[in-house]
Amino acid sequence: MAFxxxxxxxxxxxxxxxxxxxxxxxRALMLRHAPRVLSLAKRLLKDTVEAExxxxxxxxxxxxxxxxxxxxxxxxxxxxxxxxxxxxxxxxRKKRGVGLDEAPEIEDETPNVEDQMIAAxxxxxxxxxxxxLPDRQRLALTLRHFEEQSNPEIALVLETSVxxxxxxxxxxxxxxxxxxxxxxxALGLTxx
Amino acid sequence: xxxxxxxxxxxxxxxxxxxxxxxELDDALMARILADAGEVSASRQVIPAPRQQKPKGxxxxxLEPLGGLQGMAAVGVCTVLGVTVxxxxxxSLQSIxxxxxxxxxxxxxxxxxxSYGSIASFNDFLAEG
Numbered sequence: 001m002a003f004x005x006x007x008x009x010x011x012x013x014x015x016x017x018x019x020x021x022x023x024x025x026x027r028a029l030m031l032r033h034a035p036r037v038l039s040l041a042k043r044l045l046k047d048t049v050e051a052e053x054x055x056x057x058x059x060x061x062x063x064x065x066x067x068x069x070x071x072x073x074x075x076x077x078x079x080x081x082x083x084x085x086x087x088x089x090x091x092x093r094k095k096r097g098v099g100l101d102e103a104p105e106i107e108d109e110t111p112n113v114e115d116q117m118i119a120a121x122x123x124x125x126x127x128x129x130x131x132x133l134p135d136r137q138r139l140a141l142t143l144r145h146f147e148e149q150s151n152p153e154i155a156l157v158l159e160t161s162v163x164x165x166x167x168x169x170x171x172x173x174x175x176x177x178x179x180x181x182x183x184x185x186a187l188g189l190t191x192x
Numbered sequence: 193x194x195x196x197x198x199x200x201x202x203x204x205x206x207x208x209x210x211x212x213x214x215x216e217l218d219d220a221l222m223a224r225i226l227a228d229a230g231e232v233s234a235s236r237q238v239i240p241a242p243r244q245q246k247p248k249g250x251x252x253x254x255l256e257p258l259g260g261l262q263g264m265a266a267v268g269v270c271t272v273l274g275v276t277v278x279x280x281x282x283x284s285l286q287s288i289x290x291x292x293x294x295x296x297x298x299x300x301x302x303x304x305x306x307s308y309g310s311i312a313s314f315n316d317f318l319a320e321g
Contacts, residue, residue: 021237059229126210176206180206
């Protein structure tokens with residue numbers, strides 16, 4: 001089946017087609033989901049090469065589970081976010097050599113160009129502040145605000161309750177706001 | 193009131209500024225991912241090697257011309273039945289359910305009801321030529 005003809009095919013059906021040897025279905029699944037995994041991994045790892053490795057590994061795991069995939073039990077996107085975020089967490093742990101929530105502040109290697117636009121400064125500021133968050137808070141915030149996932153979807157990715165996600169997000173926002181408020185005047189960030 | 197309202201700064205402004213478009217997959221990454229997909233598919237389609245048959249033992253080789261173990265079992269049953277009938281006669285078979293009726297039908301002299309009167313004797317035949 002041609003890829004164009006697969007744009008309306010559900011993820012579950014594509015996985016079933018792939019499991020029966022249809023490589024066009026694999027291509028359709030890759031084009032549909034891999035960019036989102038890559039986006040999440042880049043945000044979490046801040047390293048394009050590593051993010052691509054994570055994306056490839058997450059997709060490889062999808063290929064392997066395809067014959068056993070049960071349509072309706074999980075969304076492919078949620079499943080991939082979960083696998084991708086776990087792979088990222090493993091890599092961050094190895095890099096840091098410490099536990100998930102004991103991570104020290106990562107040194108910011110982003111060049112600070114003062115004459116860039118304020119919006120760009122804000123963007124970098126929030127990225128820097130997010131890197132100082134514990135991994136699970138950062139992951140929840142990334143999924144919520146950048147990947148536009150709902151709280152129940154985030155709960156599935158993190159394998160926790162919706163209430164726990166709300167708590168994580170709330171704590172993350174408080175920490176982020178406190179962190180950013182110290183530099184808000186420098187960035188012209190005062191709230192009207 | 194949202195969470196953001198509780199904070200002194202508007203986080204949504206930050207998030208909007210930090211938003212980046214979803215990255216595109218470069219050709220090399222796509223090729224790697226699809227190569228994996230192909231390999232996984234190929235590994236699933238590998239035909240398993242046929243099971244190696246156990247070497248036959250001397251008893252198996254000996255019995256094979258006689259129909260193997262099944263053939264020998266049938267021969268054994270027939271032998272026991274034959275010996276039993278030989279010793280006890282067909283009476284012993286009549287006690288077996290289902291077999292008794294058959295035995296009763298075929299036992300006795302089958303020529304009991306046959307009349308020789310309608311056939312000329314062999315001597316008459318020879319005399320008449």
